[in-house]
Amino acid sequence: MAEMILVHSPKGGVGTTTVAAQLALLLARRGRQVTAADLSGQGTLGLCMGGNPGRTSRGDGSDRTVVHSGARLLRIDRDRPAAQLWPEIAAQIEPEQVLIVDIASSDREMFRLLAPRATIRLCVVAPDPATLATLPQALGEDIPAPELPFFVLNRLDDRARIERDVAALLRDLMGERLIGTIRRDEAVREAAGMMETLDRYAPASAALADFEALADHIVHSFAPMASRGAA
């Protein structure tokens, strides 16, 4: 069975798709066979991976996969119930692969289906009061998952007092469950605007260095990920 990293958030607009895209690219660069599944309903995962958001291999829509910098992207129309859609997706994933799934914050149906199946649940939060206010809801999900999610704090600008204070509180509360902090960096959006990968557009980017550290942490700290070498 493939190892799944489910990237989700209790609140939209915090950069969940960016985190999923960077993890897909960086784990692929570390020799993992990665498939990234865009279940967000927005089709922007490809853009965040440095590609044309509308492009598929054949260009006629019959093939919904495309490869970006070594990571395979699977675009899926979220047009059926999760219970029908998931077996079709799972059938396309090889057992030795790492599957990274990006879902919309509002898609509770898919979240409840995938959360118990995920090897790593990665909850993306931003250092703002609105995200903080959604945290109790995120932790109160009645799902058959034994463990808390891991958290990534995204888009931190520590020049802003409120962000600094919220980040300090989240670090206190989350402890070792907070496995990454990504600094706010305009290069992330600029790379998407250029339809390039972040490492190609801005190799000295602060956010890229943080994403690299997150990818290293996942590879070294989670045994199933460490054993997923390239075939």
Place this chain on the structure above:
Amino acid sequence: MTDDVHNLLNQLGQPTFDYREFGGTEGPAGYWPIFRTVIGHPNLARLPGSRHNPFNEHGRAAPPEDTNRPDLSPEEQPAFVERRLGGPGAIFRRYRSDAPAAADASENDVRGLLRRLSEGHG
């Protein structure tokens, strides 16, 4: 030196460039009212730090912080409270209900200075 700064300086061809890391952003965390609202929620008790976070000693909403410092002069008290509780910085203080009237605040701004100058020379 962090990796991103090191890479940037290398790319600029300035690997020996003077570099100073400022530690000013690592001060004690401020407190905002929403912290108490969120931390008091029972769902957060699942988080590893909920039992020992500075705002919630026993898994309950933290009591109001004691901001009374009798050892400070009346002039120093507001600055202490502002520092201790976080919240808006000095630039926004004038919007608070207990802020001095605009006419008083203007005594220190450019317009007030010009008025005083014109009065002095009128």
